[in-house]
Amino acid sequence: MRSMNSPRRHPNTTLLHCGRDSQRFDGLVNVPVCRGSTLLAESFDVWERARQGGNPYAHYGRFGTATTHAFERAINELEGGHGSRVFPSGLSACTHALLAFLSSGDHALFSDSVYGPTRVFAERVLKRLGVAVDYFDPCDPEDLARQLRDSTRLVFVEAPGSLTFEMIDLPRVCAIAHSASAIVVMDNTWATPLGCRPFELGVDVSLHAATKYIVGHSDALLGVATATTDAWERLRDGAQDFGETAGPDDLYLALRGLRTLGVRLERHAANARCLVDQLADHPMIASVHYPASPRDPGYALWQRDFDGASGLFGVRLKTTERDAIERFFDRLELFGIGLSWGGFESLALPVGTPLRSRAQANGEGYLVRFHAGLEQACDLLADLDQALAALDPRVSVAVPSAVNASAG
Ligand SMILES: *Cc1c(COP(=O)(O)O)cnc(C)c1O
Numbered sequence: 001m002r003s004m005n006s007p008r009r010h011p012n013t014t015l016l017h018c019g020r021d022s023q024r025f026d027g028l029v030n031v032p033v034c035r036g037s038t039l040l041a042e043s044f045d046v047w048e049r050a051r052q053g054g055n056p057y058a059h060y061g062r063f064g065t066a067t068t069h070a071f072e073r074a075i076n077e078l079e080g081g082h083g084s085r086v087f088p089s090g091l092s093a094c095t096h097a098l099l100a101f102l103s104s105g106d107h108a109l110f111s112d113s114v115y116g117p118t119r120v121f122a123e124r125v126l127k128r129l130g131v132a133v134d135y136f137d138p139c140d141p142e143d144l145a146r147q148l149r150d151s152t153r154l155v156f157v158e159a160p161g162s163l164t165f166e167m168i169d170l171p172r173v174c175a176i177a178h179s180a181s182a183i184v185v186m187d188n189t190w191a192t193p194l195g196c197r198p199f200e201l202g203v204d205v206s207l208h209a210a211t212k213y214i215v216g217h218s219d220a221l222l223g224v225a226t227a228t229t230d231a232w233e234r235l236r237d238g239a240q241d242f243g244e245t246a247g248p249d250d251l252y253l254a255l256r257g258l259r260t261l262g263v264r265l266e267r268h269a270a271n272a273r274c275l276v277d278q279l280a281d282h283p284m285i286a287s288v289h290y291p292a293s294p295r296d297p298g299y300a301l302w303q304r305d306f307d308g309a310s311g312l313f314g315v316r317l318k319t320t321e322r323d324a325i326e327r328f329f330d331r332l333e334l335f336g337i338g339l340s341w342g343g344f345e346s347l348a349l350p351v352g353t354p355l356r357s358r359a360q361a362n363g364e365g366y367l368v369r370f371h372a373g374l375e376q377a378c379d380l381l382a383d384l385d386q387a388l389a390a391l392d393p394r395v396s397v398a399v400p401s402a403v404n405a406s407a408g
Pocket residue numbers: 089090091092094115158162187189190208209210211212221222223340
């Protein structure tokens with residue numbers, strides 16, 4: 001076997017080599033789909049040696065096959081953590097990272113622009129289990145400082161925020177949380193391990209909806225969470241005790257997607273930047289939210305703390321009139337209307353008004369979330385342009401449609 005003591009390489013190179021093990025699999029470039037529940041031990045001695053502290057049954061499919069371990073090793077290497085665990089969905093990674101560290105009587109603080117289903121879990125499950133939950137203004141770390149209690153155990157952040165894309169001063173938030181002995185869990189899905197290295201900013205647990213850019217083709221659901229040395233045992237046990245695992249077919253798709261993450265992200269980000277620059281000056285658009293744009297209020301933090309961007313951004317339409325918005329969405333040809341993102345295809349999600357409980361969300365007007373896919377940027381621009389024309393009330397009279405005709 002060739003030396004594993006490789007020099008420190010660019011993540012775009014690591015991406016292609018992490019987690020592979022050709023020697024073990026007949027020279028195959030990719031670790032195959034290894035299905036299995038029972039994993040046989042060669043002997044009593046081997047069985048006994050496979051026992052781990054806290055887990056005497058570690059030799060079992062629920063704790064992964066070679067496919068699982070290849071993906072976990074790959075993500076852990078990219079993130080620069082101590083260990084990674086897979087989960088059956090991104091949301092499952094969020095909820096189990098929370099359950100791993102929180103107990104009844106504890107207090108947890110969430111950034112107000114956190115992913116909606118994470119907020120629902122906090123409201124419906126954490127509160128029922130006796131965890132006090134509050135939210136802080138993502139744009140004001142001192143709002144976090146003001147809300148700390150003796151019982152604050154965990155701060156959950158997402159940067160940029162879901163739907164509205166506010167950046168968070170992560171080193172400052174981590175310093176405030178750690179001063180109260182609380183750990184920081186970050187949902188790093190937007191930037192991927194290539195665009196943000198949370199552990200270098202002070203974060204303790206970094207998690208991803210691998211469903212998005214890592215899988216990258218809209219054909220599997222998967223989550224993954226990675227921890228520092230200090231946080232690892234709690235995270236691992238949190239996954240293990242709940243029986244969390246993921247199937248080898250989905251893990252294979254995630255490993256396959258991972259190999260092209262670097263080139264895909266460059267194109268997603270370049271397309272997003274192109275659309276953002278053009279849309280910012282459109283007469284029917286009130287504001288555009290994308291921290292990798294120099295015109296965005298989060299740009300300084302993004303530039304300081306991040307190494308890259310992705311294809312997801314938000315736009316506030318000037319109109320809130322339903323008919324106009326309906327015409328806009330129904331005219332889009334290249335942007336599908338649908339949830340999730342990170343696949344090769346472009347998407348547009350009708351949001352309207354984002355949910356907040358602590359601070360007002362940035363911008364006014366009807367919010368639309370866009371995912372810039374891998375199409376050629378000029379075609380995406382042209383598609384948006386012709387659909388945006390439908391927002392102008394003067395245009396609607398010129399659109400021949402059955403409804404307009406029958407209404408006279
Ligand atoms: C999609 C998403 C999730 C959840 O991932 P699923 O695989 O759909 O469960 C979590 N966090 C963020 C930021 C997401 O965008």
